Amino acid sequence: MNGPADRPQPQAPDDDATGHGHHHTYVNQVFHGPLHAPQAHFGVGAPASVSAPASGTRRATGRLDTEEIDAVLYAYVEPPPFAEAAAALAADTVVVLVGPPGTGKRSGAVALLKEVADSSVYVVLSPDIDLEQLAERAFDRGVGYVLLDRMNEDAAGGGTGGARTADFDWRRVRDRVRGQGAHLVVTTVHEPGGTPPEAVRHVPWRAPDLGEVLRERLREDGCAGRAAEEAAGLMPGGCLVAEVAAAAGRIARGEEPRAVWREYGSSAAQPVRDWFAAERSPREIAEVATLAFAMGTGRRDFEALQEALEGCLAGTLADVTPAPAPAEGEAEPVPAAPGDRRRSLARNALVATEERAHGAPGRTVWVFAAPHYRQWVLEELWANHSSAFWDGVRDWLNALVAGRPDGGLHRSVASGLALLARTAFDEVADCYLRPWARGGAGPEGEFMADHVLGWICLDETLAPAALTLVRGWAHSGDPGLRSAAARAFSGQLGVRFPTDAVKRLWHLIHQGQGRPAVVGMAHLFALLADGQEDAGVVLDALVHRLRKQCAAPVATRVKVMTFDTVLAVLSVDGPGTGRPAVAALVERQPGTTARIAELWAGVLRNRPVRQAALAALRDTLHALPAVGREPGATAGRLGGALAAALPPEERTLLATALGRNEGSRRPVDPAVLTGFLTALRGGAPAGTPVLSTPSTSST
Known part of the structure; x- marks a missing residue:
């Protein structure tokens, strides 16, 4: 897991979702770089108490590379x-x-x-x-x-x-x-x-001897002997294998073992369990429940959120045992005035303040006294409170979402629900994800459902459940859920399971979901290319379907959607770059050039989208100097690949169209254009197959 850095916020979607002559923008929250969320505790392997900030998602399927294998088998016991x-x-x-x-x-x-x-x-x-x-x-x-x-x-x-x-x-x-x-x-x-x-x-299956796992890892990291034995002796019960591995890494880097072990196994949960075991007032319960979903909130805003939650929980936190009736002749006891919220929070052992710099002076926010407390607070709340309590929490969160929370609160609510999903996945799916995804809370709810799914996918233990859930949405009869599935498969879920995402997105396109699924396929391609994952999964699927549709003699809805999807993929901008994602891909991964050229040959020969395809190709050539050190060579590879995919008459038409460089919206660097056109005019090698669609096709 890497150091803190926030990715840019997504932009609004483009109105023209088919992308003819336009670039797509983003609606998904996707974390490829490190994400500063120190109180979120997501990551691979340790589902309860990883103490580093959340990092970007990597694919969970496909071929394991050497580095991944070495990491999995490192110091294996x-x-x-x-x-x-x-x-x-x-x-x-x-x-x-x-x-x-x-x-x-x-x-x-x-x-x-x-x-x-x-x-x-x-x-x-x-x-x-x-x-x-x-x-x-x-x-x-x-x-x-x-x-x-x-x-x-x-x-x-x-x-x-x-x-x-x-x-x-x-x-x-x-x-x-x-x-x-x-x-x-x-x-x-x-x-x-x-x-x-x-x-x-x-x-x-059972875990290996955790003490031996710790010793072996410390030995591999150059920390053996007495120090390793002392660390093993301090290990608490209830640790997971990945927690021991994470703790070993921290101890080997010089952290004090006793302090490290407080965040793992039974040691991590015990302070929270002890706190809940004592008699707690409704206000104290509301304090930690508010904090579980509103981490990092300033004092005044937090008090308003807590007061709103208390209103939604009215009656659900009252003592089960009624107060004894006054003796005959005694007056009814006067209820004690509620204490000051801020003073009550300051006395809460699970809560602390943190100074965050936002210029000068700084800003004081409420956080948990230890970051890993958040997960255990949610588990204790779920275990100790009834459906009526959680109905109140749901009403509170629905109102909060409808109020369009700022980015920090939005992220905190989403990560809190994802943490709750570790303990109560069905609660999160049934009470939040599904109603929000189908539009029950408006666009704000749809966006929040996407964001919660993104956080869930950062946890490898929950990602398969999210895949199963969204697959059901893709096959649902509810148009809102199908649209939500298209968005989900174009975001973190698609990065985690790219082959499944392409399969489901194509199912949605084939079933008439149309614009959301087409845009989703383009967004998925851009994210995979930007994260240096296997964007070839998208390219291979589109090449296969394009060949099939090019051979079809008549126009069908699926044929039209195929060309629209190919064009959307070739037009989509990389996240936050303003440049076509395909430009960076052909520069960074030359092995994809032939497949990309075949896709371009298909849309260039399809007359209804030819002008949009020409504009997309020109935009890509225009972007090459900004994405690589040898743009002329990259343009030459692309031109040669297109020469192999196009018949002679189409090569001539393309060269003529691109040769009119002056006055174009995005003029191509002359050296880049020369490299491309020289390779294009060089022709295809003997025996090279080309797409069979006639150049006069109007499909």
Whole structure:
């Protein structure tokens, strides 16, 4: 996790969502760089008490690169079930690891593949794949596959019939993987429903010896001997594997072990649990509940928010045991006047103030006394208060969202709901995400739903659940939810699961969702290209569909939408750059040039969008000097690739159109234009296939 820095806020969407001759702007909150949110505590691996600021999302599926593999297997310690799982994988080529979050199933899956299959290539599959799809997909020989956080549908249908079906499906998966010479490790938190399948071994997974994990990591980091033993002796109970790894890194860098361990395992939660175990007034409960969703708020604003929450919670925080009736002849006791809110907050052991510089003088805001308290406060609130209490919180948050909170409060509410989702995902999905996404709270609610999903996707333990939720929206009959799915798949969720996002966005385009899905595909491409992720996922899908539509003799709605989508992708600006995302991509990843050129050839030959395609191509050439050191060479590669994708007559038309450089809206640097046109006029190598659509097509 990196140092603090905020990304620019998203701009308003362009009115012309199909993008003909226009550049798209952004509606999604996406965190590729580090995000300053020290009280949010999101990140990979440690779902409860990571103490560093949240960092950007990386894809959760696809091929693991060498650095990722090395990081997963760094100082790896085999847990007790490792030998059993390795034997099952060697015998059957497929094994399932079943265990709770935080027990090291991900690293165990990669370690098993390295031990048994000795794979040099590792591919992580989407959790949004069922057994039937697994049994029908292709597996490459010698590749090790990992399917993380698979949802359990084994018992579908109930009874022994469901178990027999699951066993039959697992047998098909096993035979498919074995027959194609691959290996597959599946992880899940769910025990198989009914009778465990016999075809594939489901191994109960446990964490390795955490003391040994700590010692091994400290040893690798040059901190061994007595210091490592003392750190191990101070380790609290209840730690997760990733928490131990994070603590080891901090201790190796010189932090005091006793202070480090206060933020992990049972030590992290105990102060909050002790606070809730004491008798607490309704005001104190309202204080910590307000703070859980309004971190970093100034004193006056916080008091107003707390007062509003208390109004929504009226009656839900009263003592369960009524006060005794006064004795005969005694007067009714006079209720004590409520104390000053600010003084009450100052006495609250879970709350502290922090000075934040906004010029001179600074600004005092309310925060938790320790950043990790926030997660545990939400867990205690959820465990100790009824639906009536949470109904009041929902009413309060709905009113807050409708009031258009500023950026800081907006982020705090979103990250608070994402933290609540760790404990109560259904509550967040049913009471906030779904109603807001479908437009129940207006545009502000839609934007907040997008933002909450973005925060949820920063947590790898929650991201698969978010994928399942939004997939349901994409297939919903509700137009509002389908639009919300298009937005979600074009943001953090799409970056986390790019292949799934492209698949679902194309489903939405095909089903007539139109503008939101087209814009979503373009935004996803720009984000993947900007974050140096695999933007080729989008390019490959569009090349495949463009070839199919170019071969079609008649115009259809899907054909029109295909060309619109391709043009939107080629036109979209990179986040915050004002330059086409494709310009930076061809400069940074030359291997994508041929596919990009094929897409451009398709839209250039499609007469209804030809002028918009020419403008987009000119804009890209215009941007090349700003994105690379050798723009002429990059333009030459692009021109040569277009020469290979276009027939001779189209090359001549394109050269003529681009040659009129004077007076254009964005004139191209003469050296760049010369490099492009020289390569374009050079022609295609003999035998190079070109798109088959006639140049006179009006489709």
